[in-house]
Amino acid sequence: MSALTGPKPVLDVRELTKVYGEGEAIVQALRGVSLLVTQGDYVAIMGSSGSGKSTLMNILGCLDVPSRGQYLLDGVDVSRLNENQLALIRNRRIGFVFQSFNLIPRTSAMANVELPLAYAGVKSAERRRRAMAALDRVGLADRADHQPNQLSGGQQQRVAVARALVTEPALVLADEPTGNLDSRSTDDVLAVFDQLSEAGRTIVLITHEPEVGDRAKRLIKLFDGQISSDVRQDGAPHGGRLEDQQTILMERLR
C-alpha cells in the first residue's frame, strides 16, 4: 500500500547478527537480518520459539547491541549514541512491552506506569492523570493501587502495555503483548494498538497467534535467526489468500 512510497524509514536494520556465548556454547540467535520499517507501519513478527524474535526486539529497543550489522533509528546509527542519548531515546521515542512484563516489584501498578513519565520530568499531578488514563485504556483503572504480585499474569501484562503507551511514544515495540490474555482482553489490547496505528504511530509486535498477526499491515516470519517471509497484508482480518500463504509458510518452516 502507501507504506512503500512516501513515509520515511523509522527502523533500518542491515545485516544484523547476534551471537550469544562463546566457544562450545555459542548460539547464533540472529544470522543477518535486514529490515526496513517506515513511519506509521504496523508490523507483526512471528516465528517458532527460539527463532530470535526477542533478540531482535531487544536490539530494536536499544536494550541490547548487535554482534555485527548496523541499526539506524530515525536515520541515526544507534551505535554512535552515548549512554545519556540512549536513555533519552528509550524514554521519549520508544514504548517497550517485555515478554516477561518486568514490572517493578512491591510497587503499585500506578507507580509502575508513572515511572517513564517521571524520568521524562513530567510533574506529579499530570503524571497521575496520564497514568490513570493509560491504565483505563487497558481496562485496569480499578487495579491502580495493586502491586504486581497482587495481579494476574494477564493484568500484569496489561500494566506493562499501559506503561509502554503512557509516554505516547512514536514507536511501540511489544514482545508478545497478548501472550497471557484471553480473547476479550486480547481484543481490548489490540484495539489500543489499532488506535495507535491509526494515529500514525509505528508499531512492531511479536506474537504466536495468527489472529494477532492478521491485524497487522505487515507480517514478518523469522526462522532460525533469519527472515523467512515478509508479507504486506491488505488489513482484511481473514483473507483466503493469507491462509494459503500461511500453509505454504508452515511447510517451508518444516
Add this chain to the structure above:
Amino acid sequence: MSFFEILRFAVGGVTANKLRSALTMLGILIGVGAVILLVAVGNGSAKQITDRIAAMGSSTVTVQSTSRGTTGGITLETAKALKDPVLAPNVKTVSPVINATSSTMTYQGSDHAVPQFIGTYPSYFAASNTPVGSGTAFTDEDLAQGRRLVVIGQTVAETLFPGTNPVGAEVTVSGALFTVIGVLDEKSSSSGFQDANDVVVAPLTAVQQVLTGYGPVNSVIVEATSAAKVTDAQAEVATILDQRLKVTPTTTGNSASSTPYRIQNAAQLLETQTQTASTFTVLLGAVAGISLLVGGIGITNIMLVTVTERTREIGIRKALGAPRRVILTQFLVEATMLSLIGGGLGVAMALIGSQFTIVGVKPVIVPSSIVLALGVSVAIGLFFGSVPASRAAGLRPIDALRYE
C-alpha cells in the same frame, strides 16, 4: 528530573521492602550502638578508678599486715609508734584499722550483715577521704573512753533505717548496744566487688572490746603532711616498721622470705586495679570491634542478597529511560537514608543505655567513639549500597534484566 523527585523515589525504594530496610537498619543500629556503649563502659570504669585515686587522696600510705596468724603482724603498739615527730616528721596522722568482718547489725528486729565493720581512730575520716554527711564523727575522747558509737554508710542507713533519720538510734552489734551518731557521705562504688557504702565505722577501742579482741590490726592508714611528702613518709614508716618488727619477739621465721607487711601509697594500691581496668577496656574494645564487624557483615549481606533483585530493577528503570545519574543518585540516597537512620538510632540507643549502670559501672560516652562507629557503619552502608547499584547502572539494560 529534580533531586526532590529522586528523593521521593528513594523513600519509595526504602519503604517498598520494609523488612529488608528494617534489617539493614538493625544491623547498623547494633553495630553503632554496641561500639559506643561498650567503649563508654570501658571508659566509665577507667574513669572510676581515676576518681578513686583522687578520692583516696594522694597523700595517704596504707600499711597492710601480710602475716596470717593472730600473733604476727602489726600490733596496735607498732601502729602507734609510726606517729613519731622525730623518726617520722612527715607523718601527719596514723589511723590503725581493724575490720570485724561480717558482723551483724540489728535494729528493731531487722538484721543487716555488714561486710566492713571498721574500728579505727577519728583521723581515719579525713585520711581515707570518707567525710561524715549527717551527724558527727566520733572524737579522740570517745576513742579513749571506748564509747560504743558508730558512723554508718549509706547502704546500711537505707537498709536498717528506711525513711527515717538513723542519727541517735540504738543498734545491736553482736549483742552489744551501739549508738548511731552519724551517716557517711555517699561514696562512688569503686572496686566493683564491694559496695563502698556498706560500711560501719566505730572507735577502735570499742570494736576491740566488743567484737575482735586485742589482736593485731588489719592495716594502718598513714597520712603524710602533704602529697609531695608521701614518698618520704613511706620511707620513714618502712624504717620504723623494720626496726619494730625485727625486735618483736613474736615475729616467727616463716615470714623470713618477705617482710610481714606491705606498704603502698594510693597510686600503687590502685595500679593493679588500673591494670585490670585497662585490660577490661581492651576486652570491651575488642568486643565492640567484633560487633561493628558483625554489624558490617550483616549490612553487607543484606545489601548483597538484594543485588539480584535490585539489578533487575535497575535494568527495568534503564529500559524505561532512566539516566544513569538518576539511578545512581536514587540508590545512593537510599543507602544514605538507611545508614543514617540506623546509625542515628544506634547512637540514640547507646545514649539511652549509658544512663544505666552496666556491670557496676556508670558508662561515660567517648565522643570519638560515636564518630568512629557512625563513620564506619555509614561507610559500609554507603559502599555496599551504592557499589552494586553503580555496577548495575553501567550494564546494558538487557544484561541487568537477565542478571542472576
